Amino acid sequence: MPEKKPVSSNHYNVAQLRLESWNTLKSESTKLDQSSRGSSEEKNLRSNVRKQLENLQGVESYFAFPGISRLRALNEMLDRQEHTALANKIAEITKHLVSDRYRSNPDFIEEDDQGVDTSEKGELPDGVRKNYFEVLFVEDISLHEENKLRNDLKDLRGTNEQFNYGIVLQRTFEDALIALHFNYNIQAVVIRYAPPYHSKKVTPILKPFIEKVLDLDMAxxxxxELGPILGTLVKKFRPELDTYYVTDTALxxxxxxxxKSFRRIFYRTEDLQELHLTILRGINERYETPFFSALKEYSKKPTGIFHAMPISRGNSVFKSRWINDFGNFYGRNMFLAETSSTTGGLDSLLQPTGSLKKAQKMASNAYGSLNTFFVTNGTSTANKIVVQALVKPGDVILIDRDCHxxxxxxxxxxGAYPVYLxxxxxEEYSMYGAVPLEQIKEKLLKLKEAGRLDLVKMLLLTNCTFDGLVYNVEKVMQEILAIKPDMVFLWDEAWFAFAGFTYNYKQRTGMFVAQKLYEKYRSNEYREEYADHIKNLKKDEPSKLPNPDEVRIRVYSTQSTHKTLSSFRQGSMIHIWDEDFRRKSENTFMEAYMTHTSTSPNYQMLASLDAGRRQVQFEGYELVEKSIEMAMVLRAKINDHPRLNKYFDxxxxxxxxxxxxRKSGLSEYYNPKDGWNRMETAWENDEFVLDPTKITLHIGRTGVDGDTFKNKYLMDxxxxxxxxxxxxxxLFMTNIGTTRGSVTYLTNALLKIADELDKEFLSLSKKENKIRQDRIQSLTQDFPPLPDFSYFHHSFQAVPxxxxxxxREAFFLAYDEENYEYMPLEECLPSMENERTLVASSFIIPYPPGFPVLVPGQVVSKEIIRFLTALDVSEIHGYRADLGLRVFRDSVLNRQKTVTSMGAMGNNSKKKKLTK
Structure with missing residues (x-):
């Protein structure tokens, strides 16, 4: 049955519900203040305000600000009929919530608690601004004890501390988990003794948002045991948080x-000050940016420049009469931080020993890897590094054909041999999806049957794809490891760097799954499961589970940090969870890293990777969740608006x-009739899921193709x-930088485009209208068939x-111009009808869709030619319209055939023919 659990037609998550509720409360309280005393209107408005306050109480109990105490105060104002004061206080709280002002001026909270008027207080000036966070305390205590705890901790805070925190106290196991789901501000968790299990304050309005919490069933x-279990779950759902345990249990x-679950364990008799200082120390450690800080310090030092880089310190720029505007545009700090020095607190990227080494280690902790390496040439270079490090000439790689x-x-x-998947x-939208697991297993089993399984070194897949398709990483790895227990996995997560910072996404990332499977396969429970599985297998039936004595977890992820997180362009990372890295791969990896990495890396880019790591550890969960929310808001707006859904889907x-x-049955995230569907079950179980932050807009009914729509309407x-x-x-994408304003701007632009299209259609003559309708027909019903990978010509097959x-051989064979010729596209099909086999001598990559439809050594099929002929794009890399398709000469293929046949004589002649 479909996973259809509507939450609300208006609210995707609690953050939306919360802000909308406060805005509604603000509006109703203002009306109440302006109403006539004793009127029926006043009575109705008082009832409305009371109801809103009651609804908000269920939400605000999970936040320190504004929190339950302020809601009680607001209710008391309502009881006393202090309508003006009530409206003003609600307006002030709403302003701080909407703008997040209280998080950069936490003194506002404490002053407000003491009854100080803060309506005119602005944020603290730069330089003395504090960072506000919240600490979740979990303990079943009385209100009196709670107030004492708050006051005792407040007394410990220094006025000059950079960080300030509020306290969120929850008395049950479930409420603690709900707070972690709802409250982005929480940065530390203190579990004081074992809490009771069930929540007593979950309201009907909250239930749809917390189904997974309520379904845990650990009562x-x-x-x-609930305290330690809660600590484990915190590390699962919010691993960036510091966790502490207070107990009386003897060591x-x-x-x-x-x-292992807690950063530190305290005993009840210990001084509360120690806990306070430990919380701040944990925050300080995450806040540290070793390389960025070293670069800032270096820029402040007076130096004499007698090495490379005249631009260093800005000397060649600001003294210039002709390029000083360049310096003024970027500012002096950019040039003060420019150097080729690796001393003075700085470090070498190729052989780090100081600040860069520490920065990469902190990134490794943040992203859940065993090793992390910064890359300053983009993920294109990161991909080449990993491939070169792990495979050698003659090795076999399974790779999705439409990868980067x-x-x-x-x-x-x-020099590896690709097996394309x-x-x-x-076809309806001229794009490809993802590679089904069954196809991967089928290719592996064919290689096993041919006696070449030992040569297979790597499975390379794109996760997520450009269009947002995400693999079930755990399922893929488990079933492939059952066939080949030492398989190396390379997950190209160029567009998925943000995924490690919210749970739904995280469970489909390479690093998270690597750690999970490593622990699973080494557990006694799995050994028992495997033994039972083997015992129940039929004769000659292959195991569907990896052998725990043979399986090795070897996973690499390449990520374009700059694409979805905060980093300068080309800032990327390689994350490694390879239990054999030091023993098998470290030396070759470092050689490959040296091969492709510049000896003069951009320090600004490295500093941005360091600072970006700090950001995701403190606000990654919040920013990723908000980017998903923005995507959902945009989806709903376009679906609901009659002027938009007239042209756009x-x-x-x-x-x-x-x-x-789609095992879950989930078919859509939102529709106007049923509202929002929860996506958690789909993300846990389905073979593929769709990343909602990738918003693909079908524009066929506009009669305008994608490239024209992009340039003529959106850009121009x-x-x-x-x-x-x-x-x-x-394709539109939301990210951690997307704001409500940018979503509104895009919506407004689409509305104006829809209006312009209306005017265009009305102004068309009968003949012009026929042309436009034919164009719409072409874009909505006539689809060029998408060709599969054909096969390598037998001259270029590793084993026939x-x-x-x-x-590799085909690629370099084309370096000699005598080995190839050009054939106009219109002559290809007639030539093939005359039984000539055409073999590509170069990569042919149309943009869009942006992946090779032909690679060197691949046989050109009729389907591929028809696809290239039907394409209405102006950019095809490797193809020159004036010359035609570059193919190998027949004489070269015949010569290669002889060489290949001689090389294959030593192979087993009884191997039966297999495809591709």
Whole structure:
């Protein structure tokens, strides 16, 4: 059955519900203040305000600001009929919530608690601004004890401390988890003794948002174990948070798992000041940016420049009469921090020993890897580094054909044999989906049958794809490791760097799954499960579970930090969770890293990666959740608005993912009739899911193709930039920098475009209208079929009849111009009808869709030629319209055939023919 659990037609999450409720309360309290005393209107408005306050009480009990105490004060004002004071206080609180002002001026909270009028107080000036966060205390105590705890901690705070915090106290296990889901401000958790399990304050309005919390079903656990279990769950859902445990259990009786779950364990008799100082120390440690701080300090030092880089310190710029505007544009700090020095607190990227080494270690902790390396040449270079480090000439790689071109060029450099995997086609929108797991397993088993499984080194997949399709990483890795227990996985997460900072997304990332499977396969429970599985297998039936004695977890993820998080352009990272890294791969990895990394890396870029790491550890959860919220808001707006849905459709889950890959039955995130569907079950179980922050707009009914729509309408008229189009779609993305204002601007632009299209259609003559309708027909019903990968010509097959092609040999064979010729596209099909086999000598990459439809050594199929002929794009890399398609001469293929046949004589002649 479909996963259809509507929450509300208006609220995607609690953050939306909360802000909208406060704005409604503000509006109703203002009306109440302006109403006539004793009137029926006043009575109704008082009732409305009371009801809003009651609804908000359920939400605000999970936040320190404004919190329950302020709501009680507001209720008391309402009781006393102090309508003006009530309206003013509600307006003030709403202003601080909407603007987040209280988080950069936390003194406002304490002054307000003491009854000081703060209505005219602004934020603190720069330089003395404080950072506000909240600490979750979990303990079942009385209100009197709670107030004493708050006052005692308040007394410990110094006036000059950079950080200030509020306290959120929850008395049950469930309420603590709900607070962690709702409250972005929480940065530390203190579990004081074992809490009771069930919440007593979950209201009906909150239930739809916390189904997963309420379904945990741990009430049967002994209450004495709930504290440590809660600590474990905090690390699962919000691993960036510092966790502390207060107990009376003797050290000798504490379980190892409990000791590992918490940053520090305190005893009740210990001074509260120690807890306070430890909380601040944890925040300070995460706040540290080793390389960025070192670079700032270096920029302040007076130096004499007698090394490379005249631009260093800005000397060659600010003294110039001709380029000083360049300096003024970027400012002096940019140039003060420019140097080729690796001393004075700085470090070498190629062999870090100081601040850069520490920065990369902190990034490793933040992203959940065993090792993390900064890359200053983008993920294109990161991909080549990993491929070159792990595979050698003759090794076999399973790779999705429509991955980024850097992977294909990496295979050329490494000399590995690619076995290309085809994603399922989405022909209606001229794009590809993702590679079904069954196809990957089928190729692996064919290689095993041919006796070449030992040569298979890596599975390379794009997660998530440009269009937002995300693999079930855990399912893929488990089933592939059952066939080949030492498989290396490279997950290209160029567009997925943000995914590690909210739970739904995180469970489909390489690093999270690597850690999870490593722990699973080494547990006694799994050994018992595996033994039972083997016992129940039929004769000759292959195991569907990896052998715990053979399996190795070797996972690499490449991420474009700059694409979805805060970093300067080309700032990327390589994350590694490889239990054999030091023993098998470290030396080759460092050689590959040296090969592709500049000896003069951009220090500004490295500093941005360091600072970006600090950001995601403190506000990654909040910013990612808000970017998802912005995407959902945009989806709903376009779906609901009659002027927008006249021309535009937001493509959703069922448009991208066939039903057989959606076990949950989820087909869409939102529709006007049923409201929001929860996506948690789909993200846990389905083979593929759709990242909602990738918003694909179908524009076929406009009669305008994607490329024209991007340039003529979005860019030229509204300066709206997007990355990708297809024949009939444009792709918008929300990210951690997306604001409500930018979503509003885009919505307004689409409305104006819809109005302009209305006017255009009305002004068309009968003939022009026929042309436009034919164009709409072409974009909405006539789809060029998307071709699969054909196969490598037998001259370039690693072993004839077995998956795997010698792309490197074909690539370099084309360096000699005598080996190839050009054939006009219109002559290709007639030539093939005359039984000539055409073999590509170069990569052919149309933009869009942006992946190779032909690679060197691949046979040109009729389907590929028809696809290239039907394409209405102006940019095709590797193809020159004036010359034609570059193909190998027949004489070269015959010569290669002889060489290949001689090389294959030593192979087992009984191997039966296999595809591709």
């Amino acid at each position: 049967s656990k002994p209450q004495s 000798g009786n504490l379980k190892d798992s409990t000791l 071109k850097s992977h294909h060029y990496g295979l050329v450099l490494a 085809d994603s399922y086609p989405i 937001v493509l959703t889950v069922s448009d991208f993912i066939p039903k057989e890959y 008229k509204f300066n709206i930039q997007i990355n990708k189009t297809s024949r009939n779609t444009v 009849g077995v998956p795997g092609g010698n792309i």
